[in-house]
Amino acid sequence: MAITCTHLSAASNLREMIQRSAQHAQTQVSLKQMVEFGSKPSPATILRGTQFLQHELPIRIAKRVVELESLPYNLSSMSSIRTVTEWYYQSFADLAAFPAPEDFGIPRRLLREEKDAKIAFEDRKIHRYCNPFEDQTSLKGVNEYNAKFMECLKAIKQRHDPVAQNMAQGIQELKNHWRTTKSNPVLLSSSRHMDMTARAFKRTRPSLYPSQLLKNPDAANNLLPTDLQSFLDRFYMSRIGIRMLIGQHVALTNASLGRSTSSTDHVGSICTKTSIRNAVTQAYDDAVGVLQNASGVLNPPKIKLYIGSSTCAKEDVQFVYVPSHLHHCLFELFKNSLRATVERYGLDADGEYPPIKVVVAEGNEDITIKVSDEGGGIRRSGLPLIWTYLYTTAEKQELEKTRYSDFRAPMAGFGYGLPLSRLYSQYWGGDLRVISLEGFGTDAYVHLNRLSNSDEPLL
Numbered sequence: 001m002a003i004t005c006t007h008l009s010a011a012s013n014l015r016e017m018i019q020r021s022a023q024h025a026q027t028q029v030s031l032k033q034m035v036e037f038g039s040k041p042s043p044a045t046i047l048r049g050t051q052f053l054q055h056e057l058p059i060r061i062a063k064r065v066v067e068l069e070s071l072p073y074n075l076s077s078m079s080s081i082r083t084v085t086e087w088y089y090q091s092f093a094d095l096a097a098f099p100a101p102e103d104f105g106i107p108r109r110l111l112r113e114e115k116d117a118k119i120a121f122e123d124r125k126i127h128r129y130c131n132p133f134e135d136q137t138s139l140k141g142v143n144e145y146n147a148k149f150m151e152c153l154k155a156i157k158q159r160h161d162p163v164a165q166n167m168a169q170g171i172q173e174l175k176n177h178w179r180t181t182k183s184n185p186v187l188l189s190s191s192r193h194m195d196m197t198a199r200a201f202k203r204t205r206p207s208l209y210p211s212q213l214l215k216n217p218d219a220a221n222n223l224l225p226t227d228l229q230s231f232l233d234r235f236y237m238s239r240i241g242i243r244m245l246i247g248q249h250v251a252l253t254n255a256s257l258g259r260s261t262s263s264t265d266h267v268g269s270i271c272t273k274t275s276i277r278n279a280v281t282q283a284y285d286d287a288v289g290v291l292q293n294a295s296g297v298l299n300p301p302k303i304k305l306y307i308g309s310s311t312c313a314k315e316d317v318q319f320v321y322v323p324s325h326l327h328h329c330l331f332e333l334f335k336n337s338l339r340a341t342v343e344r345y346g347l348d349a350d351g352e353y354p355p356i357k358v359v360v361a362e363g364n365e366d367i368t369i370k371v372s373d374e375g376g377g378i379r380r381s382g383l384p385l386i387w388t389y390l391y392t393t394a395e396k397q398e399l400e401k402t403r404y405s406d407f408r409a410p411m412a413g414f415g416y417g418l419p420l421s422r423l424y425s426q427y428w429g430g431d432l433r434v435i436s437l438e439g440f441g442t443d444a445y446v447h448l449n450r451l452s453n454s455d456e457p458l459l
């Protein structure tokens with residue numbers, strides 16, 4: 001149910017509304033549904049999308065508020081986390097206070113029935129049959145309403161830009177506290193019931209567990225307890241989803257108002273002909289730019305790109321995807337590979353670095369991109385750590401001094417590159433895996449679901 005002003009004043013208790021909304025199930029959407037829904041963004045379609053988001057966003061946001069308020073290890077009371085909670089509260093309140101279409105004078109006949117609220121992306125039939133815009137007055141009203149809602153969404157998205165930074169600050173404080181008091185629960189729990197993260201460590205390096213784990217300063221300082229790690233995975237996955245829905249709706253609303261300049265291959269932020277070749281070269285070029293700024297290397301490692309197989313090489317592969325999500329993953333992988341290669345061979349080897357090999361395989365279900373470097377690899381006992389938020393072997397970046405909403409620009413040092421990239425690839429039904437050959441190099445596999453039929457993995 002969309003929450004309206006009337007409901008807000010009647011309930012008068014935002015907290016209660018949040019608790020109630022958090023009980024509802026989230027409605028996951030797939031890439032395919034998004035493309036079908038947004039391919040002809042008429043004002044009527046956008047109105048349906050507006051109604052869908054008025055139903056869906058409060059539920060997603062409320063779930064995060066409830067979780068943020070009940071975090072373990074006293075995280076909920078940390079000021080950086082409290083600020084994030086307040087932003088979620090505020091955004092819920094903004095949506096709750098937004099006038100319902102009826103209050104805005106939109107005729108009822110143009111609106112989706114309440115019972116249809118959950119099938120916004122599947123109600124094209126209803127839309128096709130009702131052909132509501134025979135009179136220009138209602139069209140003007142609908143456009144105004146859609147535009148107003150778009151402004152509300154833009155403000156919410158902007159408010160949440162620094163969320164990742166604030167969350168990281170909280171986790172960093174907690175890690176520092178555990179380090180100084182030697183009280184990381186992963187290590188404490190290893191003697192009692194075994195934490196899952198510790199178990200992963202045991203699996204990859206049984207001979208070192210638990211005695212060496214306790215002595216391994218990297219592990220001791222960086223392993224996050226499973227409950228915290230899974231909360232962060234859930235939290236960031238939800239954030240990717242909310243931002244995707246908002247970004248998409250804003251782009252489609254602009255298109256419906258005739259303000260869009262994007263090409264015919266685009267449905268909002270989705271490109272129906274996302275070019276793997278362009279994505280790889282663009283991400284590599286951007287990563288090289290950052291490397292050169294950070295280190296002054298003149299001739300960085302090159303890339304060798306192979307698309308298809310040796311018997312059937314291809315110029316390019318195109319598929320339906322969100323280019324910015326693909327860029328995120330590849331950019332992070334190239335930064336890691338470039339850094340590892342340059343650190344291993346040293347700045348003196350400028351111009352003689354082994355290349356980074358990129359292989360693109362096109363299957364029926366998946367397109368897989370393998371990024372292989374010869375940067376020396378990662379030791380096996382270190383592998384469970386690489387998916388841990390804030391684990392880095394680079395010099396730590398100072399969180400307070402940065403203004404990056406998703407830790408994208410710096411070369412390394414946030415320890416967010418791999419965990420966030422994995423979420424981005426999983427969001428559309430893919431995955432990211434890393435295999436290390438210690439002493440040689442690292443292979444990262446980005447699996448992309450080319451069927452675009454997978455629902456968002458929200459919890």
Ligand SMILES: Nc1ncnc2c1ncn2[C@@H]1O[C@H](COP(=O)(O)OP(=O)(O)O)[C@@H](O)[C@H]1O
Nearest residue numbers: 336337340392393412413414415416417418442
């Ligand atoms: N290709 C690679 N070769 C060697 N080590 C790597 C590679 N990719 C990742 N790592 C290790 O994993 C750590 C975490 O990577 P990441 O999540 O991208 O964070 P960051 O790059 O900020 O350190 C790195 O600090 C590095 O120690």
Ligand SMILES: [Mg+2]
Nearest residue numbers: 335336412417
């Ligand atoms: Mg990185």
